[in-house]
Amino acid sequence: MDSFIQKVILIFMKDLKTEIREKLNVVYLFILCPTLSLIMFIFLGEKSMVELFFLTCLIVALVANQRISRQEISVGGELILISAPIDLSILCFSKILFFIFINVFINIIVFITLFMLSNNFILIDFIGFSFLCLLFTIGLSSILCTFSLMLERIKGEGQFMFILIYPLIVPFLVLSYNSINLLGLLPSEEFFSSFALQGLAAFDILLLTICPILFSYSIRR
């Protein structure tokens, strides 16, 4: 277990060091997030800002995760760590952690942009909103990161292996949608004890556990 954590930290710190020094994603996202927020705001209006926020974050995350996964691919198109004597779930798990970190940055930029664009983006329950953001980010990062890493390495029919975690993805999306709708409708205490939010937390844990295992299995077997 110690070795697992050490290796996860090692790969995560490698990514963090590269990001801090090279700013490979941060600068790109600093431009993409406000641009996409503006486009979404113009097209969808300010009737439901919370939904708009999550939808914008989802689209930006879809683009960003491809860039992050590509950093693990060598010039020859292979995973750099394919020959490393580690379980590949370690690589996937650390990439998910790094993607959570990037997603938090995305959330902040999108929130600030939408807040500046609209007079309507007033959050009654900011703690509930932040908690929902975190839960949404963890699940989304697990799904997208695993999928993009698998896409880089596995060609053709092998990609269908991702269907294996559909029974986790669908409830995650439904529960996210329900939680977003409940935010603002329920008082803070009731929101935290709602089935949708608690179910979302449970599926986050499942996704965070199953996704790296699926990735390792699909590559090594």
Next chain:
Amino acid sequence: MDKSLIVKNLNKSFNNLNVFHGISFEVKPGTIVNLSGPNGSGKTTLMRIISSQILDYEGEVAIGDKNIIDFDKEIFSIIYYVAPYSSLYEHLTLSENINFFIALNNLKDKNQKNLLIKRFKLESHLSRKIHELSDGTRKKVSILILFLINPDFCILDEPYTYLDEESSLVLNELIYDYQKQGKSFLITDNSLASKNLNFNGVVEL
């Protein structure tokens, strides 16, 4: 490790197109074997099968009497493949890349690292990022990492490509040094730079 690498009746095809058929050979401990054949004969594919990077094939690859499929991730400490292209993190420095792979492989011998850096004359490039380095220098780093990991079977795919004459000689010296320790090498080389190397056997594809 006193067991041979045994390849038995290996077949591989891509989309019903046969790459090679019925390949069998043995690499004994402490030997250097040349894997030769024309372009497209499947040398790289064979090397990637042996190093557990390609898993869908027919036949058997074993170390002693144990199939490589039955090994867990430790197979990558026993058989290590050096690709013809760079498999390094482009935005990390040379030194950071080496340290990363040292930590990843739980290696502790710092003297060996310094010695290899000196032999390949990489001291002046340590703080430069990989994408700023020449192809030859990248190649030296990949080979250096192989010798640091020190596996029992070293699979070298076109190791002399991009290397200058001096570095090729250093590589040959290192191969002999490690051969004396009982390490085995399977090498492909289309550049003929390995002509000075005394092969113990040849596998023709």
